[in-house]
Amino acid sequence: MTAQFEEQPSEAQIAVHWREEGYVYPPASFIAQANGTDAGLFERFSLENFPECFKEYADLLDWDTYWHTTLDTSNPPFWRWFVGGRLNACYNCVDRHLRDRANQAALIWVPEPESEATVAITYRELWRRVNEFAALLRDYCGLRAGDRVTFHLPMVPELPVAMLACARLGIIHSEVFGGFSGTACGGRIADSGSKVLITIDSYYRNGELIDHKAKADEAIEEARKEGVEVEKVLVFRRNPGQYCSLTPMRLGRDAFVDEVLLDYKDAVVEPVSMPAEAPLFLMYTSGTTGKPKGCQHSTGGYLAYVAGTSKYYQDIHPGDTYWCFADIGWITGHSYIVYGPLALGTTSVMYEGAPTFPDPGRPWRIAERLGVTTFHTAPTTIRMLRKLGPEEPAKYAYRFKHMTTVGEPIEPDVWRWYHDVVGKGEAVIVDTWWQTENGGFLGSTMPALQPMKPGSCGPGVLGIHPVIYDENAEEVPAGSGKAGNICIRNPWPGIFQTIWGQPERFVQTYYAKYNRDPKSTDWRDWPYLAGDGAVQAADGYFRILGRVDDVINVAGHRLGTKELESASITVDEIAEAAAVPVVDDLRGRAVEMYVALKPGITASPEIEAKVSAAIEREIGKIARPKAVWIVPDMPKTRSGKIMRRVIAGISNFTAVGDTTTLANPEIVEDIRKQVQAAKYARGTVPAELTPEQIAEIQAFGSVE
Ligand code: PRX
Numbered sequence: 104m105t106a107q108f109e110e111q112p113s114e115a116q117i118a119v120h121w122r123e124e125g126y127v128y129p130p131a132s133f134i135a136q137a138n139g140t141d142a143g144l145f146e147r148f149s150l151e152n153f154p155e156c157f158k159e160y161a162d163l164l165d166w167d168t169y170w171h172t173t174l175d176t177s178n179p180p181f182w183r184w185f186v187g188g189r190l191n192a193c194y195n196c197v198d199r200h201l202r203d204r205a206n207q208a209a210l211i212w213v214p215e216p217e218s219e220a221t222v223a224i225t226y227r228e229l230w231r232r233v234n235e236f237a238a239l240l241r242d243y244c245g246l247r248a249g250d251r252v253t254f255h256l257p258m259v260p261e262l263p264v265a266m267l268a269c270a271r272l273g274i275i276h277s278e279v280f281g282g283f284s285g286t287a288c289g290g291r292i293a294d295s296g297s298k299v300l301i302t303i304d305s306y307y308r309n310g311e312l313i314d315h316k317a318k319a320d321e322a323i324e325e326a327r328k329e330g331v332e333v334e335k336v337l338v339f340r341r342n343p344g345q346y347c348s349l350t351p352m353r354l355g356r357d358a359f360v361d362e363v364l365l366d367y368k369d370a371v372v373e374p375v376s377m378p379a380e381a382p383l384f385l386m387y388t389s390g391t392t393g394k395p396k397g398c399q400h401s402t403g404g405y406l407a408y409v410a411g412t413s414k415y416y417q418d419i420h421p422g423d424t425y426w427c428f429a430d431i432g433w434i435t436g437h438s439y440i441v442y443g444p445l446a447l448g449t450t451s452v453m454y455e456g457a458p459t460f461p462d463p464g465r466p467w468r469i470a471e472r473l474g475v476t477t478f479h480t481a482p483t484t485i486r487m488l489r490k491l492g493p494e495e496p497a498k499y500a501y502r503f504k505h506m507t508t509v510g511e512p513i514e515p516d517v518w519r520w521y522h523d524v525v526g527k528g529e530a531v532i533v534d535t536w537w538q539t540e541n542g543g544f545l546g547s548t549m550p551a552l553q554p555m556k557p558g559s560c561g562p563g564v565l566g567i568h569p570v571i572y573d574e575n576a577e578e579v580p581a582g583s584g585k586a587g588n589i590c591i592r593n594p595w596p597g598i599f600q601t602i603w604g605q606p607e608r609f610v611q612t613y614y615a616k617y618n619r620d621p622k623s624t625d626w627r628d629w630p631y632l633a634g635d636g637a638v639q640a641a642d643g644y645f646r647i648l649g650r651v652d653d654v655i656n657v658a659g660h661r662l663g664t665k666e667l668e669s670a671s672i673t674v675d676e677i678a679e680a681a682a683v684p685v686v687d688d689l690r691g692r693a694v695e696m697y698v699a700l701k702p703g704i705t706a707s708p709e710i711e712a713k714v715s716a717a718i719e720r721e722i723g724k725i726a727r728p729k730a731v732w733i734v735p736d737m738p739k740t741r742s743g744k745i746m747r748r749v750i751a752g753i754s755n756f757t758a759v760g761d762t763t764t765l766a767n768p769e770i771v772e773d774i775r776k777q778v779q780a781a782k783y784a785r786g787t788v789p790a791e792l793t794p795e796q797i798a799e800i801q802a803f804g805s806v807e
Contacts, residue, residue, distance in 0.1 A: 123640060124223075124515050125523065126554035129531040133504050137551035139415040144549070148477040148565040150593065150779070156566050157184070157596050160411030161403065164446065165199050166190045167376040170403070174594065180614045180629045182594040183380050184404035191374035192273035192383055192406050194424035196445035198374065198737055200226045204421060208450045209273040211424070213469055215307035215456025216774055221473070224260055225450075230268070231369070236268035236360075243363055244299050246338035248273030248375055251385065253297040255288045255318060257281035257306040259358070260454045261339045262431050263441045265301055267385070270330070270402075273377045273576075277385040277397065280432030280660075282651070283308065283723040285318035289325025291387050294397055295603060296331060301360075303339040305347040309457045312341075316348035319357075331756045340570070355781045359621075385603050386434050388539040388655055389663030390612060395678055397603030398434075398540050401717025406442060408597030412543040414442030416564060418505050418534055418550055425467065426452035427507070428466065433660070434539040435509055438597075438789060439479060458484050463492025472503035478525070479507035482517055483658035486689050489520050496525050503548060510659025510793065511535075511691040512647050515557035517669055522557075536560035536647050538633060540613070542597025545569065545633070546645050568592040570630065577615055582641030586648055586798055589637035590630040598631065638800050649692075649799040653747065655682065658690040662726050664747065664804075670721035671696055674713045676704045683751035684803060685729060686789050686796050693729040695754045697774075699736055702716045706733040709738055734774050741766045751777050755789055755800050 120742035148156045154174035160169070171187030201790070205227040211417060212222040212245070224232070242247045252274055256262040262278065269276040277295045279288045292300060302319045305312050316338060323333045336357040343361065352359075383402040387395040413419045417439060425444050429435040431453070444451040452473060458466055466488065470478065485508065488495070506526050508518070513534060522532055532555050536546035546556065546569060548561035555561075563569040571579040571587040579587040602609040609660060612632075619628040636648035650656060653664040664682040673678035679699040687693040696714055700706060711731040718726050737745045753775045762768045782788050792800070 124557045124559070126556055127532075128549055128554045130529055132529065133418075133531045133796050134551040136420070136504070138418050138420070139549050142417070143479050144552075144565060150201050153329075153566065153568075153593055157407065157411075160596060161185055161188075161407040162563050164190060164195050164403075165413065170379060172265060174626075176594075176624050176626050177508065179624055179626065180594070180610060181606070182598065182626070184401065184596045185379040185407070186793045188379040188403050189376045190379065190406070191376055192442065193233060193237075193267045193273065195373040195406060196267060196270070196442060197226060197230050200448040201230060201251075201422070201714050204448055207421070207448075209445060210260055210263060211450060211452045211473060213452065213454045213473075215310070215454075215460055216463065217465075217586055222260060222707075229264070232264045233267045233271060233524065234372050235364055235367045236369040237372040238272045238421035239337075239360070239363055240268055240274060240299075240451055241272055241372065242367070244337075246272065246274050246299065246314050248377065248381070249275065251275045251277055251295040251297045252299045252301060253282070253288065253292045253295060254301045255315075255322060256277040256301065256303055256432075257315065257340075258430055258453055259306060259339065260453065261303065261343065263445075263453075266431075266437075266441055267445075268530055270383060271372060271374050273375045273381055274382055275382045277387070278432055278437070279387065280430060280723070281315065281570060281742070282430075282432070282725055284720055285321025285440060286721050287661070287723055288652065289322035290317060290394060291397070292322055292326040292333060292694060293329035293331040294387075294394065295385055298332075298334045299337065300333050300335070301337045303341055305341045307341075309460050309807040312347055313399035313687045314348045314350070317350045320350055320353075320725075339393075341719035345770065350552050369555065375385070377402050380600070383598065386437060386539050388434075389661045389666060390652075395663070395666070396605070396608070396612075399601050399603050401600050404447060404596030408543045408595065409438040410446040412564065412597075413439065413447055415549060416535065416544055417443065417479070417507065419444055419447045419477065421448040423476045424450045424452060424474050425477040425479075426454075426470065426473070426475045428454060428458070428484060429479065429481065429509070433477075434542075441505075459491050463488055464495040464498060464726045465502050467496050467501060468766045470503070471499040475501060476503065477505045478503045478507070479529075479549055481510040481659040482508055482513040483511065483690050485513070485517055485521050485525070488525075488583055490689065493524065495518070496527070502527070506530045506532050507535055508532065511656050512649060513728040514793075515559065531555070534560045536635075536645070542599065544645070545591060556644050559640065559646045562643045562645065563591070566593075566595055569645060571637055572617055572630070579639070581639040581643055584638065586638045586802070588616075589633050589635050589645065589647070589650060591633065591708050592630055594629075594631070617767050646795065648795050651802045651804075653804045655684040655694055656692055657694060657725060660725055662722070666722055667694060667726060667728075668716060669695065670718045671698055671714050671728075673717050673721065674710070676700050676710050677714065678702075680714075681737055681745045681747050681750060682728075683754055684750075684800070685754045686792055687729065687791075692728060695736050696728045696731045697737065697750050698731060699734055732774075732778050734770075734777065736767060736770050738762070738765050738771050738774070740764055740766060748801065751803045752801050755792060757792060757795075757797050757800050760801055
């Protein structure tokens, strides 16, 4: 057995290896109906016209009071957009559509079991449900504008109803992805200071009715440990009238929503007129260090930004049937299932379950039956559908005009299957690059006006001016083939306002690295650091390489190494742990854990299993490691920092790079032999990595 051990390629070598893909042009049928066909848009949104250009997005909304200042930069980088303006997000997504489209479906919900009927909720019905739920939040829970409430809900229509009901009252919602564990949810409850948790008894996933209420009790226990006492738990029932959970309801604390709602039948709640800068919601995401960060999004700036990008980049028209196949538990679902599409008055489809249940033809059956025109998903789903059902799309008579990919880099090969087979060569594709922190898209082609290039997201979107900086804050020129840190030169309305409760961390993480003068109130001195490596081609298109901080993107979901490591060391036998990404055929990246044991403990498969179980308990199933390696010691710098980049190289069979700064360089070879021999034995040696993947692994953890 010999492991190939390449030398680390230089940046110049990587440059030679980048293969530039050719352009693919949008079909004429798409251009003929597109929202963005006026090339004058680029001029209107040029840097010279910043920040006033964003008036065009804000004017897509109805304002109670128009703003007087487009952008206030007096307290950087805490930008304030549309200052003086007042509006209500729920009014903009629901009430204002009643005049023209009360009987049009706002939401179409597809349950996972195929035998269950699809549910269409018209704008009128949505208005009724939102009003009743808002009355319950206000009068039964005593919640007011500015209070926080946590949801731990899967893909059920009650989730957008609850979000909009909060928005109607100015209550800040914080939805935790349903697949996260109770413990993970509890940490987010405590951080946000929520006194109310909204959950559901059960939901379907992969043919199984999952007991979800059990997680609520774990969440409340965790929140209590962290000093926050939840007073009320509102429980929806997946199947009307039936309680499908083994966990008892706690008297005085837990209530079934359907029972309480009887008291609020036909209630009408006036939308509360909120300042543009009032927070609309929190969305937690993983960071380099410490606990997940609660990204705080604004009402006016956020809603304007998602409405504008939904119009031009999602090309949403009110008459479309738009299906974003993401989970509302992530930012994509907030912006591009709920707020953006509903602000524009379209029909937004929600699907409860797994993409390939009961077979990989399922999404295409749904698309055919509902007449979906616009489809939006992540590379990980596309890869899975391609693997399990490459011929399936051709069997169904749906026709997409527009498709989106989001969340991770998409391999050109996967892109082409999406285009040729899923899109049947008739749909335009946008590869949208952005993050939880951003509210909406940062990089994408304008679908009717700019050609697509497989594997590249495209240039910055309207009003977004990206730049790549090297470690010395020098601009890396387009076409140089060199990778660097992608930043955005200017603020934009969708940018999050702060990390909830941690303003210093906000400044430190996103602005400190390239800030030119901490006292400056000129936005030009405050480039936003995205935390991704990228390369820019001569035509201005960006190719995103992936995270340069200690964040692992598994199936489009961000996992912080720190959280994985903290979960691992809850296992008694573990002294130290390090998480690294490995390239994975389906999920893009998967997690491998390296752990060192306390003195006197012997390695065993049981300990490996305990580590996996601890991660599932603390974070959730999505974070389960692909392998747990018990190693004699970790490669460390002299200051005691674990060099994750080195073990990431071992796991991926790429060069480990410079090890001269290690205190214990001899350990590297021992670990390499142990891990790579095991991978040969298990048949899990990865295929040769692309230059982009090598660059990402080698840059892993390079930004602190
Ligand atoms: O690394 C980038 C990757 O996903 C990260 C953001 O993850 P999250 O905050 O969970 O938001 C995902 C959905 C917006 C980014 O830092 N990423 C996102 N979109 C793309 C991408 N990488 C390449 N291409 C994309 N289109």
